[in-house]
Structures are given as structure tokens and as C-alpha cells.
Amino acid sequence: MKIHLCAALAATVAMTGCASVVRGTTDKVSINSEPPDSTIRTSLGHSCPASPCTVEVSRKEGFTAFAEKEGYKPGSLYIGTNMSGKGAAGLAGNILVGGLIGVGVDAMTGATLDHSPNPALIRLVPTDAPGESSKAIVPPPTPPAKNNSSRAGV
Numbered sequence: 001m002k003i004h005l006c007a008a009l010a011a012t013v014a015m016t017g018c019a020s021v022v023r024g025t026t027d028k029v030s031i032n033s034e035p036p037d038s039t040i041r042t043s044l045g046h047s048c049p050a051s052p053c054t055v056e057v058s059r060k061e062g063f064t065a066f067a068e069k070e071g072y073k074p075g076s077l078y079i080g081t082n083m084s085g086k087g088a089a090g091l092a093g094n095i096l097v098g099g100l101i102g103v104g105v106d107a108m109t110g111a112t113l114d115h116s117p118n119p120a121l122i123r124l125v126p127t128d129a130p131g132e133s134s135k136a137i138v139p140p141p142t143p144p145a146k147n148n149s150s151r152a153g154v
Contacts, residue, residue, distance in 0.1 A: 027059045029079060030119035031067075038069040038124060052119075059113045065120055072124035079120050081113040 031040050033051040040046075040053040043064040048055075057063060062080040 025059055026056050027113075027115050027118070028054055028056050029115045030054050031065045031079075032119055032121045033067040033069070033075070034121065034123045035069060035072070038067040038072070038122070040122075041066050051122075057115070059115070062115075065122060067122040067124055069124055071128075072126055075122045075124045077117075077120055077122045079115050079117065082116050083112055083114075 031042075031048075031051060031053045033040065036052070037050040040048040040051050042055060042057075043066075044055075044057060044061065046053075046055040046057075051067065060081060062078065064076050064078050066074060066076045068074045
């Protein structure tokens with residue numbers, strides 16, 4: 001009976017271990033677009049010839065994803081980071097087992113964070129959509145400046 005209890009306790013400790021070890025320091029983010037098959041690129045330098053696209057990024061870095069497709073206006077979406085439930089469990093494991101060093105490592109590497117939204121969706125607007133003008137807006141002409149030289153005595 002004691003062996004089973006010890007094994008269960010060891011498994012629990014191992015599952016709630018340091019988030020850097022359990023989850024890693026990178027996250028896979030899926031980027032989709034409407035319409036599909038748009039070209040995707042990110043502010044971190046990743047690119048995919050067509051969506052859907054999956055990129056692997058540091059858990060601590062937020063970034064912007066851009067989508068482009070012929071016949072549509074370019075679109076973009078910011079993908080940020082936030083503390084996840086799994087990351088919080090890893091942090092709790094540090095408090096129970098790893099102490100302050102593990103908490104510091106997880107904070108420095110971003111291992112407790114997840115990207116949001118994930119999966120991400122960028123909706124593109126057709127260039128000829130109703131209510132959307134694809135023509136450049138030209139400002140009205142500026143009226144000529146008044147000439148004050150016609151005043152008497154000037």
C-alpha cells in the first residue's frame with residue numbers, strides 16, 4: 001500500500017514540475033485565414049505560402065500575423081501571450097518542489113505563457129466589397145489664397 005502511495009505522490013510531483021521542463025519554452029501557433037490559401041507572414045520573420053500555417057515561437061513573445069491574397073485587402077492580427085492553466089500548474093510545481101530558482105527560470109523563459117488567440121483567424125475583406133471603396137480618396141481642391149494687394153494705400 002505504501003509503495004502505491006509513494007508512486008502516486010512521485011507521479012504527481014513529476015506532473016507539476018517546472019514549466020520550462022514540462023512545457024518547453026516555445027509554442028506552436030496555428031494561423032488561419034478567410035479566405036483560405038492566403039500568404040501568411042509574421043513580425044518575427046516567419047512566412048508560409050498559404051494558410052493554414054503553423055509557426056513555432058518563443059512563449060514569451062507576442063507578435064503580429066499578416067495575411068494577403070490577391071483580390072483582398074491585407075489583414076493583420078496581434079497574437080499576444082497570457083498565463084495558461086497548464087503554465088500555472090507548472091508554476092505551482094515550482095513552488096512545491098523547485099523553489100524560487102524554478103519560478104525565476106519559468107518567468108525568464110516564458111514557459112508559463114501561451115499565445116492567444118491560438119488558433120488565430122485573420123478575415124480578409126474583398127477589395128470590391130459593398131461599402132468599401134477601392135479607389136483613392138482625392139481631397140477637394142484648395143481655394144486660391146486671397147490677394148490683399150488691392151487695398152488702397154498698399
